Amino acid sequence: MHREKRRHILISVIQILLVGGLILLWEWGAKTERFDSFYTSYPSAIIKDIVEFYTSGDLWKHASITLQEALSALIVGCFLGIIVAALFGQFKILGSIFTPILTAINSVPQLTLAPLYILWFGLGLTSKVFLAGLMVFFVVFFATYGAINNIDRKLIEISTMLGAGTAQTWWHVILPACMPSILGGIRGGIGASIVGSIIGEYMGATAGFGWMVAYASSYFIVTRVMSCVFLLLFMGIILNYLLNFVESKILRWHSQHQKNNKLAGNTMQEY
Amino acid sequence: MAYIEFKHIEKHFGNKHVLKDINLTIEQGQFVTLLGSSGCGKTTLLRCFAGLEIPDSGTIMLDGEDITNKSVRSRNLGMIFQQYSLFPTMTVYDNIAFGLKMRGVDRDKIDKSVKEVIKMVELTEHTGKYPSMLSGGEQQRVALARSLVVFPKVLLLDEPLSAIDAKLRTELQGRIKEIHKELNMTSIFVTHNQIEAMRMSDIIFLFSNDGYIEQSGTPSELYTNPKTIFAASFIGNYNMLSVDEFKLITKAEKLSKDGTTVAIRPEVIEIANAPFDVQEDLYYMTGKVVSNILQQSVIKYLINVEGVKIKVDVKFDTPEVYKDDEVVSLAVNKKNLLIL
Numbered sequence: 001m002h003r004e005k006r007r008h009i010l011i012s013v014i015q016i017l018l019v020g021g022l023i024l025l026w027e028w029g030a031k032t033e034r035f036d037s038f039y040t041s042y043p044s045a046i047i048k049d050i051v052e053f054y055t056s057g058d059l060w061k062h063a064s065i066t067l068q069e070a071l072s073a074l075i076v077g078c079f080l081g082i083i084v085a086a087l088f089g090q091f092k093i094l095g096s097i098f099t100p101i102l103t104a105i106n107s108v109p110q111l112t113l114a115p116l117y118i119l120w121f122g123l124g125l126t127s128k129v130f131l132a133g134l135m136v137f138f139v140v141f142f143a144t145y146g147a148i149n150n151i152d153r154k155l156i157e158i159s160t161m162l163g164a165g166t167a168q169t170w171w172h173v174i175l176p177a178c179m180p181s182i183l184g185g186i187r188g189g190i191g192a193s194i195v196g197s198i199i200g201e202y203m204g205a206t207a208g209f210g211w212m213v214a215y216a217s218s219y220f221i222v223t224r225v226m227s228c229v230f231l232l233l234f235m236g237i238i239l240n241y242l243l244n245f246v247e248s249k250i251l252r253w254h255s256q257h258q259k260n261n262k263l264a265g266n267t268m269q270e271y
Numbered sequence: 272m273a274y275i276e277f278k279h280i281e282k283h284f285g286n287k288h289v290l291k292d293i294n295l296t297i298e299q300g301q302f303v304t305l306l307g308s309s310g311c312g313k314t315t316l317l318r319c320f321a322g323l324e325i326p327d328s329g330t331i332m333l334d335g336e337d338i339t340n341k342s343v344r345s346r347n348l349g350m351i352f353q354q355y356s357l358f359p360t361m362t363v364y365d366n367i368a369f370g371l372k373m374r375g376v377d378r379d380k381i382d383k384s385v386k387e388v389i390k391m392v393e394l395t396e397h398t399g400k401y402p403s404m405l406s407g408g409e410q411q412r413v414a415l416a417r418s419l420v421v422f423p424k425v426l427l428l429d430e431p432l433s434a435i436d437a438k439l440r441t442e443l444q445g446r447i448k449e450i451h452k453e454l455n456m457t458s459i460f461v462t463h464n465q466i467e468a469m470r471m472s473d474i475i476f477l478f479s480n481d482g483y484i485e486q487s488g489t490p491s492e493l494y495t496n497p498k499t500i501f502a503a504s505f506i507g508n509y510n511m512l513s514v515d516e517f518k519l520i521t522k523a524e525k526l527s528k529d530g531t532t533v534a535i536r537p538e539v540i541e542i543a544n545a546p547f548d549v550q551e552d553l554y555y556m557t558g559k560v561v562s563n564i565l566q567q568s569v570i571k572y573l574i575n576v577e578g579v580k581i582k583v584d585v586k587f588d589t590p591e592v593y594k595d596d597e598v599v600s601l602a603v604n605k606k607n608l609l610i611l
Contacts, residue, residue, distance in 0.1 A: 152354075152356060154352050154354065155356055155358060157321075157343075157350075158350060158417075159369070160343045160344050161323075161344065161348060161349070161350050162344075162369055162370035162373055162417070163344050163347075163370055163373040163374045163421070164344065164369075164373040165373075168373055172369070172373075173358055176358075176360035177358070177360055179360070253359055253360050253401040254359075254360075
């Protein structure tokens with residue numbers, strides 16, 4: 001079997017054993033009263049609660065709201081992040097003026113601003129999308145802007161010499177070359193969109209996982225809190241998996257490049 | 272009228288005066304080299320021609336048209352960089368087809384042209400590969416193909432072979448020269464490597480370190496008749512001696528011309544282990560062999576003549592090789608001295 005494949009299998013087995021072992025240990029500890037499960041709940045109770053959550057119809061109600069907020073924020077944040085980075089990349093003066101301002105704004109924790117957004121946009125969808133969208137925007141913007149600034153200028157020069165206009169150069173050369181960084185930004189944006197939505201719901205909402213967590217916490221229903229945590233984890237895994245799929249389709253050149261770099265690295269190590 | 276003309280080109284980068292009153296002309300179909308050391312302005316001049324830099328003053332003419340301020344994309348020039356600069360996201364085929372696609376050529380014509388040029392640069396097996404899957408030499412051939420496929424008015428080569436190993440570089444030099452002959456495409460080549468310049472060029476423009484053109488001419492003209500000390504030291508592997516040193520080692524009393532430096536090519540010095548017959552048109556020296564190195568078909572001697580090191584190149588067609596510390600006689604014809 002190929003050495004690389006064997007390594008992958010080994011890593012997967014270790015991961016499954018580690019996570020599975022921890023879950024079993026958790027369950028065993030709670031059932032044998034090694035610790036007080038009031039504070040942590042335990043896996044079988046969480047699974048049971050998720051099933052109840054689902055059959056009551058509440059799961060889909062809350063999940064759909066959080067998903068709607070997170071996905072809207074992800075789409076708006078990514079779109080604006082990429083567009084603004086491209087504008088700043090094309091018109092350097094804009095980048096010089098606004099990048100330090102955006103950096104300063106980004107350093108303010110969004111948590112502190114969440115009450116303001118609720119005040120401005122109300123308890124509904126808009127305030128959550130604004131908050132989460134802003135968080136996504138910053139992650140995607142900085143990843144994209146950095147990639148645009150670091151692109152090999154000669155690629156742009158040769159593209160122009162070969163007859164490409166500005167828009168063609170952006171579409172065919174710059175954006176594809178920046179795609180690994182952009183997708184890296186979007187990956188960070190997925191996390192930011194979920195966190196942003198939850199923070200928004202936490203601060204003030206009528207439904208959603210964040211609201212549910214706040215509600216369950218206030219009544220010390222730890223099992224429900226843990227159910228929401230695992231469901232959010234699952235949501236994040238699914239979104240990341242989808243992104244991996246997209247990445248493998250549009251970054252074939254990059255995976256080849258990385259493979260070659262890895263080979264070169266291995267060769268160097270042999271010496 | 273010349274195909275390309277640079278008239279009084281000046282260029283500054285901040286306080287640095289990079290190009291000083293550059294005037295040169297290039298005929299259609301010529302392979303011209305801009306030769307000089309790093310930072311001498313040769314690449315800046317090439318970039319001015321490509322439109323990637325705008326000269327502070329002066330005019331650039333191409334085929335009778337003033338292109339000094341013309342946009343880059345409408346100049347129709349091909350360019351190859353040292354670091355290949357292939358589009359990493361595109362396959363070999365798409366890299367080569369890029370220029371034609373941007374020009375709106377229809378798909379069948381693109382396919383035909385790309386296949387022809389891929390064949391020309393011998394990359395048929397690699398069309399579906401990405402640049403990262405190719406060796407340096409293969410990548411540079413893709414870059415060459417990408418520039419050639421659009422039939423540029425002039426092909427610009429900015430140190431294209433500097434990042435390639437010596438053996439492959441010689442092969443690529445030959446390939447580029449063959450293609451140049453085949454297409455008769457006017458080409459401007461930038462290099463700091465005088466051997467490469469000698470091998471490839473019809474005309475060489477030698478840049479001084481101060482942004483001037485020191486001398487221009489065919490490779491043999493530059494090699495056999497450098498006009499300045501800088502040209503002699505840059506172009507050939509000359510023995511550069513002060514007049515006093517030369518008089519000391521040859522016992523010459525007077526030279527035919529005034530100057531400060533005597534330049535002698537290593538291959539015009541004769542060497543023997545016995546004294547030469549005295550002739551009026553020869554200068555003589557006697558010294559000891561310091562080293563002998565066999566380089567391909569040439570033996571390169573270093574001879575110590577009264578404390579002055581003299582380089583002597585001898586064609587390796589005789590079994591006689593002088594050993595270290597062996598006393599040898601040297602002779603050089605007066606007509607082979609360059610007094611600068």
